[in-house]
Amino acid sequence: MRLAPSVLTAFALGASAALTTPATAQAPGARTPGPQASGAPPLTFPVACQPGRTCEIQHYVDRDPGPGVRDHRCGTMTYEGHNGVDIRLPDLAAQRRGVVVLAAAAGRVRAVRDGKPDISVKAAGAPSVAGEECGNGVAITHDGGWETQYCHMARGSIAVNAGQAVEAGAPLGRIGLSGQTEYPHLHFTVRRAGRVVDPFRPDEGQACGDGAAGLWTPEAAARMPYRAGAILNAGFAAAPVTMDQIEGGAIGVPDAGALVLVAYARAIALLPGDEVELDLKGPDGASLARSRRPPLASWRAQEMLYIGKRRPAAGWPRGTYTAEYRVWRKGVVVLSRRFQTTL
Structure with missing residues (x-):
């Protein structure tokens, strides 16, 4: 049974960047990378698209603990407090054709939200998304206290229910334009025990990554070479x-x-x-x-x-x-x- 939107206030932890400046803050604690990746589920790519062709990674997790920004490669493909990975479609035409969001690992659906409109927060007359920045989305728990969250999905597309067991690659819904966003994308967040974990570099250190797979499967990592722009x-x-x-x-x-x-x-x-x-x-x-x-x-x-x-x-x-x-x-x-x- 799907939870009512009012029950899911705490579920709405993933906001998206403004297009003009990387300055919008995320939820409290979003800037702190999580604990070591012991027992982490191997993550598959969570969207049915081809990075570099039919989708692009717009932002990574912000690993800088202060007011600056730093992604896992010490680049600036992020913004202040960003707590997830943004996988962006090229335009609304691609979104209207339908791009499926996939479970990154096997687990059990903890919560879902559906029914929020697909509309840019900058559109005239757009409703407030306060407390529901994630928009339509899904949260999945995994063994060992791990959780993955999928935000900004299309209204009416959610294909799973709370309590349902899912396998890696299971369809969850489609990318949309709901919640705190101006363009169609999936905001994908990984947490352990409630703390954000950077799936590209899951340790607590601040050193830059070396291109290792992180929490991703080798196949998923190979699909996402780091590109600054x-x-x-x-x-x-x-x-x-x-x-x-x-x-x-x-x-x-x-x-x-x-x-x-x-x-x-x-x-x-x-x-x-x-x-x-x-x-x-x-x-x-x-x-x-x-x-x-x-x-x-x-x-x-x-x-x-x-x-x-x-x-x-x-x-x-x-x-x-x-x-x-x-x-x-x-x-x-x-x-x-x-x-x-x-x-």
């Missing part, structure tokens, strides 16, 4: 685009009659000093538009860039138009994507 979206449009339009995932493809040809790209988790560049070329290989922004002054949860060219008087030359997006870091290209359209 990722390109989430790239494509073409017939008009300038906004971040909301990209997030919506419904930008129309331009045709030969388009008055403007726009190339756009969006990256996540960029670092101070990174430079983003976008170059649009015509069928003959000549550059039609190019932009390279000055170095970023601060960490960016996401950064969007677009460039465009008006249709020539004689119309668009027939052929393939190519755009290339690059992120430069200390003089080296660390992220790049080439994409094409035919007019």
Whole structure:
């Protein structure tokens, strides 16, 4: 039997980052990594997606005990007090198609919540999520005092009940937009005896990880290589685009009659000093538009860039138009994507 939402106030421990700044605090104690991983269940990847292709890790656990931030590799892929791992979908179109959340290990469902709306906390008229930041979610207990929690799931998608035994990989529901979030993702938290444990580096020390598997199975760890930043979206449009339009995932493809040809790209988790560049070329290989922004002054949860060219008087030359997006870091290209359209 599912617990009533009012019973699950203590269940709502996982909030999500604001997109503009890594400064929102989590629940009390979220910044303290948990005890040693003795007897921990091996964790499988908790989403039916492919990191680097159909999903990305946006944030890791914040291991810094003070006001700063530090992930398990001593990077900044986190924000103040973040107590879990955020596995993000590229846009709302992917979320609407349905992406399944999976039990990371065998256990028993302790609690569920469903019925909360799928709506960005920044949307006009969005209801308060105070005390229910996790939104729709599932908590599973495992042997040895371990627990995994799955937040921001889609309303009406929860597929398990409190008290139910589940195996690793069992479907729990789908990724949604419920609770304290602005984009579709799973917020995945691991705890032991009520304390947050970083699944990538479960010890209490503050030293950086060396790429070991942590609590993950070797197969799961191999699917999640550490990457400081990722390109989430790239494509073409017939008009300038906004971040909301990209997030919506419904930008129309331009045709030969388009008055403007726009190339756009969006990256996540960029670092101070990174430079983003976008170059649009015509069928003959000549550059039609190019932009390279000055170095970023601060960490960016996401950064969007677009460039465009008006249709020539004689119309668009027939052929393939190519755009290339690059992120430069200390003089080296660390992220790049080439994409094409035919007019």
